[in-house]
Amino acid sequence: MERIEHRACFGGWQDVYRHHSSVLDCATNVAVYLPPQARQGRLPVLYWLSGLTCTEQNFITKAGAQRYAAEHGVIVVALDTSPRGEGVADDPAYDLGQGAGFYLNATEPPWAAHYRMRDYVADELPALIEANFPATDARGISGHSMGGHGALTIALAHPGRYRSVSAFSPIVAPAQVPWGEKAFAAYLGHDRAAWRCHDATELLRTARERLPLLVDQGEADEFLATQLRPELLREACTRANHPLTLRLHPGYDHSYYFVASFIGEHIAWHARAMKG
């Protein structure tokens, strides 16, 4: 892992590393915030998955999470939203290809060669972080929009892997909304049975673990009714008797101003679960 950024922040360090991912078969960037407590011992790790068009930079520059990570003694890892590079398949649209990996393992050409974000997030990256940083194996996962979808589906599909999961403005039912239908058809093909393991509302039907879900959603979010549809998550959790805290916030939109306003409560919530 080559360190390409190193900046003091709230008494700790906001670093960015570049490494070759064998799962993605390309180089990728990963941001690691080490709070001041990392000098004294091993700490739990919160993984952050960003939304469409983002890189590892959006969260670390805009969310203001470092303040809370330093307060609670949590390492925060923010990753890119897809494989990238010249040899990696892409599409001119903002919602497919590079910057739009949807945190799944693609099975269709030309995507299958590199687009394996689910395995990267759930397996390769935690192993790398726990081997190279003062990290325990207590893991939390969160994200925004497409990244909220990633956090919910990856946590639900890997019982025992995470102590806590939360999401901001997640795509809760990608198999039923335009962003997800387009991406899943491209990455997974047209057989909708293969989509189920990448849809949080479907995964809740068979979830073996009752990991409580914390979800924040802005009521002025421009994608609320067409792409996000939090009521489908509420119905799925009610049906499955799965614990859900869904908070609807009047006035808030889909931007990082919303994430910044509530990331402190999410980090406190993850810290309690990961240290408990």
Next chain:
Amino acid sequence: MERIEHRACFGGWQDVYRHHSSVLDCATNVAVYLPPQARQGRLPVLYWLSGLTCTEQNFITKAGAQRYAAEHGVIVVALDTSPRGEGVADDPAYDLGQGAGFYLNATEPPWAAHYRMRDYVADELPALIEANFPATDARGISGHSMGGHGALTIALAHPGRYRSVSAFSPIVAPAQVPWGEKAFAAYLGHDRAAWRCHDATELLRTARERLPLLVDQGEADEFLATQLRPELLREACTRANHPLTLRLHPGYDHSYYFVASFIGEHIAWHARAMKG
């Protein structure tokens, strides 16, 4: 004033307005954070001046100041760093022309027509804010790098106008460093006597008001020795018996990660002075 952005943030609103400035003789953007307390009554206003290459966006997306403004009940106004537009003189360099106004009133062609940031900051903008928002006339001023220079010089040159002033990584002696020498020669001409009223260390010689200065500086700042030289501010304050709190922070660089780490303490300090 036309509102062009309106985003809920920490219980208040991060807005951006566009208006025609008669001082700058062009349209300009100004960001206004209204904390939740603005619904109940008039509040003091902290003016933020950004550094080279910035617009009104950098501070509002990266500094995380809204959390503290909401905590302390302070309106925060962040402005652009120069006049802009097709009819406004410019230079291809990053440190002259648009994005590099240096918070002065230019006297030399082609700059004198629009580059009047000092009068815009000190006169036109506060009048506009106090007429259009629930603002008192208690004003504070702060900024980063070129904006730290702007905050210090404008406060020192306008006794009674501000209740508080602070700066992050300021250019404290522009007449003695490359950034300032280049800009002042272009904007003010080669007679160095005309530069004095735009140099904080020179203004301290004749300051009529003992407004305490709070200055934070990172020791790993890449511009520390060549452009910023905080020791010259310390010497000028000692010579003038002017109150200065200069804090040097090991490890911190020139980025917004540094500003974000300490902006909370600055806002608390301004709030105490503006409400006291």
